Amino acid sequence: MTYTSPTLEQLRRCSVAVDIGAARTRVYVRNVGVVADEPSVAAVDIRTGALIAVGERAEQMAGRTPGHIRVARPVASGAVVDIEMARRMLKHVLGDKLGKRWRRMPVLRAAVCMPHGSEPIARRAAIETLYGLGARKVELVDTLIAAAVGSGLPVEHPEATMIVVCGAGTTQVAVLSLGSIVAAETVPVGGDAIDRAVIQHLRNHHELMLPTQSVRPLHQMLGSPGTGGTVTTEVYGRDVVSGLARSVQVETEGVRHAMRTPLTSVLDAITTVLRACPPDLVADLADRGIMLAGGSALMPGLDLMLGQATGMPVHIAPRPDTVAVQGLGAMIEGRVRPLVLDPLTA
Numbered sequence: 046m047t048y049t050s051p052t053l054e055q056l057r058r059c060s061v062a063v064d065i066g067a068a069r070t071r072v073y074v075r076n077v078g079v080v081a082d083e084p085s086v087a088a089v090d091i092r093t094g095a096l097i098a099v100g101e102r103a104e105q106m107a108g109r110t111p112g113h114i115r116v117a118r119p120v121a122s123g124a125v126v127d128i129e130m131a132r133r134m135l136k137h138v139l140g141d142k143l144g145k146r147w148r149r150m151p152v153l154r155a156a157v158c159m160p161h162g163s164e165p166i167a168r169r170a171a172i173e174t175l176y177g178l179g180a181r182k183v184e185l186v187d188t189l190i191a192a193a194v195g196s197g198l199p200v201e202h203p204e205a206t207m208i209v210v211c212g213a214g215t216t217q218v219a220v221l222s223l224g225s226i227v228a229a230e231t232v233p234v235g236g237d238a239i240d241r242a243v244i245q246h247l248r249n250h251h252e253l254m255l256p257t258q259s260v261r262p263l264h265q266m267l268g269s270p271g272t273g274g275t276v277t278t279e280v281y282g283r284d285v286v287s288g289l290a291r292s293v294q295v296e297t298e299g300v301r302h303a304m305r306t307p308l309t310s311v312l313d314a315i316t317t318v319l320r321a322c323p324p325d326l327v328a329d330l331a332d333r334g335i336m337l338a339g340g341s342a343l344m345p346g347l348d349l350m351l352g353q354a355t356g357m358p359v360h361i362a363p364r365p366d367t368v369a370v371q372g373l374g375a376m377i378e379g380r381v382r383p384l385v386l387d388p389l390t391a
């Protein structure tokens with residue numbers, strides 16, 4: 046099944062723009078802005094099937110629930126895997142945020158961004174989720190285009206721009222020119238894979254189980270330059286065998302190496318995309334560099350590491366975590382000028 050991108054005219058008829066990510070769901074209402082930016086999580090009472098909490102509150106419950114409460118994540122690797130749960134989650138998130146305004150607001154047309162190269166089944170699941178909210182028409186837009194627009198890249202110009210969208214479960218890389226994708230790659234690696242690599246490293250080398258909230262401070266080590274000597278940091282966690290709390294001195298270099306391992310596939314994707322581009326476009330990119338977006342762009346040192354590995358300047362998009370929904374919002378509000386490529390008259 047092939048699908049064609051909607052025109053800007055079709056997008057201007059949408060009242061909401063939605064980005065349903067593995068980590069967070071964002072909703073933009075036309076002429077209002079981003080009204081919801083919440084974790085893609087729902088907590089359900091499995092005895093009654095009732096929703097207990099959604100978004101931030103449900104996220105806080107993860108790992109702390111009694112047996113009858115299940116914390117569900119209806120989105121994985123950029124695709125809705127549980128349509129009914131995603132629909133209920135979205136409905137409650139919007140109900141909580143907009144109250145009566147939401148009940149009065151018909152979502153007849155919605156724009157949704159989809160990871161580049163999504164399977165037809167993933168596109169269908171996104172459409173069904175929005176149909177469940179009352180939408181009659183759902184327009185799907187490539188996340189890479191939405192993110193490039195949201196990052197302020199001059200996508201419609203005849204010059205190359207490169208965008209890397211590093212989310213929770215996936216990283217998407219593209220070179221764009223004249224409003225279209227020239228070459229793109231998606232890899233199933235994002236911030237979550239980096240976090241898992243850190244957790245696994247501490248488990249394997251220090252027999253320490255790291256609480257999830259302790260992973261983020263260790264991200265600092267990704268961009269720290271190697272000094273040649275041995276630099277260590279004290280890390281607290283739980284002993285794998287005894288279950289007791291303890292601390293260990295962890296070598297920075299070991300953690301940095303563990304974090305860089307999953308990022309190898311992101312670097313491979315960048316190389317593949319560059320190889321697929323005509324030389325003139327690659328020359329543009331050498332000056333312009335890479336625009337880094339997605340929530341993982343906030344990881345300290347990721348820009349530095351990608352810059353060192355590619356030899357290209359790397360810029361972090363303003364508010365990199367919401368660029369895709371902001372870009373989609375700009376499209377539904379008609380703030381993106383259409384590229385007119387009329388045939389020249391003789």
Ligand SMILES: Nc1ncnc2c1ncn2[C@@H]1O[C@H](COP(=O)(O)OP(=O)(O)OP(=O)(O)O)[C@@H](O)[C@H]1O
Binds near residue numbers: 066
């Ligand atoms: N300040 C931060 N420092 C480090 N990592 C961060 C920070 N903020 C967010 N992240 C990471 O960004 C990721 C979430 O990014 P984003 O919100 O773009 O994901 P998503 O769009 O829901 O995911 P996907 O695109 O994979 O469906 C998570 O892995 C999270 O840990």
